[in-house]
Amino acid sequence: xxxxxxxxxxxxxxxxxxxxxxxxxxxxxxxxxxxxxxxxxxxxxxxxxxxxxxxxxxxxxxxxxxxxxxxxxxxxxxxxxxxxxxxxxxxxxxxxxxxxxxxxxxxxxxxxxxxxxxxxxxxxxxxxxxxxxxxxxxxxxxxxxxxxxxxxxxxxxxxxxxxxxx
Numbered sequence: 001x002x003x004x005x006x007x008x009x010x011x012x013x014x015x016x017x018x019x020x021x022x023x024x025x026x027x028x029x030x031x032x033x034x035x036x037x038x039x040x041x042x043x044x045x046x047x048x049x050x051x052x053x054x055x056x057x058x059x060x061x062x063x064x065x066x067x068x069x070x071x072x073x074x075x076x077x078x079x080x081x082x083x084x085x086x087x088x089x090x091x092x093x094x095x096x097x098x099x100x101x102x103x104x105x106x107x108x109x110x111x112x113x114x115x116x117x118x119x120x121x122x123x124x125x126x127x128x129x130x131x132x133x134x135x136x137x138x139x140x141x142x143x144x145x146x147x148x149x150x151x152x153x154x155x156x157x158x159x160x161x162x163x164x165x166x
Contacts, residue, residue: 090120
Protein backbone atom coordinates (compact mmCIF):
# COMPACT_ATOMS: atom_id res chain seq x y z
CA UNK A 1 0.00 0.00 0.00
CA UNK A 2 1.37 3.40 -0.99
CA UNK A 3 1.77 6.19 1.59
CA UNK A 4 -0.98 8.81 1.66
CA UNK A 5 1.45 11.75 1.67
CA UNK A 6 4.87 12.01 0.15
CA UNK A 7 7.67 12.68 2.62
CA UNK A 8 9.14 16.14 2.55
CA UNK A 9 12.55 16.54 0.98
CA UNK A 10 14.11 17.73 4.25
CA UNK A 11 13.08 14.70 6.28
CA UNK A 12 15.96 12.47 5.21
CA UNK A 13 18.71 15.04 4.75
CA UNK A 14 18.78 16.90 8.08
CA UNK A 15 21.36 15.61 10.55
CA UNK A 16 20.09 14.31 13.84
CA UNK A 17 20.39 16.49 16.94
CA UNK A 18 23.54 15.39 18.73
CA UNK A 19 23.23 15.11 22.49
CA UNK A 20 25.57 17.50 24.29
CA UNK A 21 27.53 16.06 27.18
CA UNK A 22 28.96 18.33 29.88
CA UNK A 23 32.63 18.11 30.77
CA UNK A 24 33.84 17.28 34.26
CA UNK A 25 35.02 20.90 34.66
CA UNK A 26 31.54 22.23 33.79
CA UNK A 27 29.94 19.85 36.28
CA UNK A 28 32.41 20.99 38.94
CA UNK A 29 31.42 24.62 38.31
CA UNK A 30 27.76 23.73 38.79
CA UNK A 31 28.51 21.84 42.00
CA UNK A 32 30.52 24.83 43.24
CA UNK A 33 27.50 27.07 42.59
CA UNK A 34 25.40 24.75 44.73
CA UNK A 35 27.96 24.99 47.55
CA UNK A 36 27.66 28.79 47.33
CA UNK A 37 23.99 28.46 48.24
CA UNK A 38 22.20 28.81 44.91
CA UNK A 39 19.06 26.78 44.28
CA UNK A 40 18.79 23.89 41.85
CA UNK A 41 16.43 25.92 39.64
CA UNK A 42 18.74 28.93 39.51
CA UNK A 43 21.73 26.79 38.57
CA UNK A 44 19.71 24.94 35.93
CA UNK A 45 18.58 28.25 34.38
CA UNK A 46 22.13 29.58 34.45
CA UNK A 47 23.57 26.56 32.66
CA UNK A 48 20.63 25.96 30.27
CA UNK A 49 20.05 22.40 31.47
CA UNK A 50 16.95 20.79 32.85
CA UNK A 51 16.65 20.86 36.63
CA UNK A 52 16.37 17.08 36.75
CA UNK A 53 19.71 16.84 34.92
CA UNK A 54 21.32 18.86 37.67
CA UNK A 55 19.73 16.58 40.30
CA UNK A 56 21.52 13.64 38.63
CA UNK A 57 24.78 15.61 38.69
CA UNK A 58 24.28 16.31 42.40
CA UNK A 59 23.48 12.65 43.04
CA UNK A 60 26.79 11.65 41.40
CA UNK A 61 28.76 14.43 43.14
CA UNK A 62 31.18 12.13 44.97
CA UNK A 63 32.28 10.35 41.78
CA UNK A 64 32.56 13.63 39.87
CA UNK A 65 34.74 15.22 42.56
CA UNK A 66 36.92 12.11 42.84
CA UNK A 67 37.36 12.03 39.07
CA UNK A 68 38.22 15.73 38.95
CA UNK A 69 40.86 15.21 41.62
CA UNK A 70 42.73 12.42 39.85
CA UNK A 71 42.06 12.95 36.17
CA UNK A 72 44.58 14.58 33.85
CA UNK A 73 42.24 15.75 31.11
CA UNK A 74 39.87 18.39 32.50
CA UNK A 75 37.85 18.34 29.28
CA UNK A 76 36.90 14.71 29.92
CA UNK A 77 33.19 14.07 29.80
CA UNK A 78 32.76 10.79 31.60
CA UNK A 79 33.24 9.92 35.23
CA UNK A 80 36.11 7.56 35.84
CA UNK A 81 35.03 4.46 37.71
CA UNK A 82 38.54 3.41 38.66
CA UNK A 83 39.20 1.17 41.57
CA UNK A 84 42.95 1.62 41.27
CA UNK A 85 44.15 5.23 41.49
CA UNK A 86 47.68 4.12 40.56
CA UNK A 87 46.45 3.33 37.06
CA UNK A 88 44.83 6.75 36.76
CA UNK A 89 48.03 8.50 37.86
CA UNK A 90 50.05 6.35 35.46
CA UNK A 91 47.74 7.26 32.56
CA UNK A 92 48.03 10.96 33.38
CA UNK A 93 51.83 10.81 33.54
CA UNK A 94 51.91 8.77 30.33
CA UNK A 95 49.76 11.36 28.55
CA UNK A 96 52.17 14.12 29.61
CA UNK A 97 55.14 12.02 28.47
CA UNK A 98 53.56 11.34 25.07
CA UNK A 99 52.75 15.03 24.59
CA UNK A 100 56.34 15.94 25.47
CA UNK A 101 57.71 13.37 23.02
CA UNK A 102 55.46 14.72 20.28
CA UNK A 103 56.75 18.26 20.91
CA UNK A 104 60.30 16.95 20.54
CA UNK A 105 59.32 15.04 17.35
CA UNK A 106 60.33 11.70 18.84
CA UNK A 107 58.80 8.74 17.04
CA UNK A 108 56.72 6.53 19.31
CA UNK A 109 55.33 3.09 18.67
CA UNK A 110 53.18 0.74 20.70
CA UNK A 111 56.08 -1.13 22.29
CA UNK A 112 57.78 2.05 23.52
CA UNK A 113 54.53 3.35 25.01
CA UNK A 114 53.77 0.02 26.69
CA UNK A 115 57.26 -0.16 28.17
CA UNK A 116 56.99 3.39 29.50
CA UNK A 117 53.53 2.64 30.93
CA UNK A 118 54.88 -0.41 32.77
CA UNK A 119 57.83 1.52 34.19
CA UNK A 120 55.56 4.38 35.33
CA UNK A 121 53.16 1.92 36.95
CA UNK A 122 56.01 0.21 38.81
CA UNK A 123 57.32 3.60 39.95
CA UNK A 124 53.94 4.68 41.28
CA UNK A 125 53.31 1.35 43.04
CA UNK A 126 56.69 1.48 44.78
CA UNK A 127 55.99 5.07 45.89
CA UNK A 128 52.63 3.99 47.33
CA UNK A 129 54.23 1.05 49.12
CA UNK A 130 56.86 3.36 50.62
CA UNK A 131 54.15 5.78 51.75
CA UNK A 132 52.13 2.98 53.36
CA UNK A 133 55.09 1.33 55.09
CA UNK A 134 54.34 3.01 58.43
CA UNK A 135 57.85 4.36 59.10
CA UNK A 136 56.52 7.84 59.75
CA UNK A 137 58.64 8.37 62.89
CA UNK A 138 61.82 7.50 60.98
CA UNK A 139 60.83 9.86 58.15
CA UNK A 140 60.40 12.76 60.58
CA UNK A 141 63.89 12.14 62.00
CA UNK A 142 65.35 11.91 58.48
CA UNK A 143 63.75 15.22 57.50
CA UNK A 144 65.47 16.92 60.45
CA UNK A 145 68.89 15.53 59.43
CA UNK A 146 68.68 16.48 55.73
CA UNK A 147 71.34 18.96 54.64
CA UNK A 148 69.73 21.63 52.53
CA UNK A 149 71.88 22.90 49.63
CA UNK A 150 73.19 26.45 49.98
CA UNK A 151 72.89 29.07 47.29
CA UNK A 152 76.03 29.25 45.17
CA UNK A 153 76.99 25.60 45.60
CA UNK A 154 77.77 23.46 42.61
CA UNK A 155 74.98 21.61 40.88
CA UNK A 156 76.71 18.27 41.57
CA UNK A 157 75.93 18.53 45.28
CA UNK A 158 72.22 19.03 44.66
CA UNK A 159 70.02 15.92 44.62
CA UNK A 160 69.01 14.59 41.22
CA UNK A 161 65.32 14.45 40.37
CA UNK A 162 63.87 11.42 38.68
CA UNK A 163 62.48 12.30 35.28
CA UNK A 164 59.47 10.66 33.69
CA UNK A 165 60.03 12.41 30.39
CA UNK A 166 62.04 11.61 27.26
